[in-house]
Amino acid sequence: MRVNPTAATSGRIDVDVDNDVEAAAKRAAEATKDAVREGAAATKRGAEKTGEAIKDVFTDDDRDSDNDGK
Numbered sequence: 001m002r003v004n005p006t007a008a009t010s011g012r013i014d015v016d017v018d019n020d021v022e023a024a025a026k027r028a029a030e031a032t033k034d035a036v037r038e039g040a041a042a043t044k045r046g047a048e049k050t051g052e053a054i055k056d057v058f059t060d061d062d063r064d065s066d067n068d069g070k
Helices: 019-059
Strands: none
Touching: none
8 A cells, every 4th residue: 555645745645555455355355255155065064964963863773772673
């Protein structure tokens, strides 16, 4: 970012944002978007895995609580 050095005496403030700063901000925004997307996918996979584990507790074929062989 560059600020006009005469701004203090002229009463006029000119601020130029370098293209590098703008490009860096765009890359950071894109990286954040990608991280959010990956985090959401990981959360979904974790929820599905947890749901399956909970379901297995109630439908586990190896548990024959009434000893009827089923």
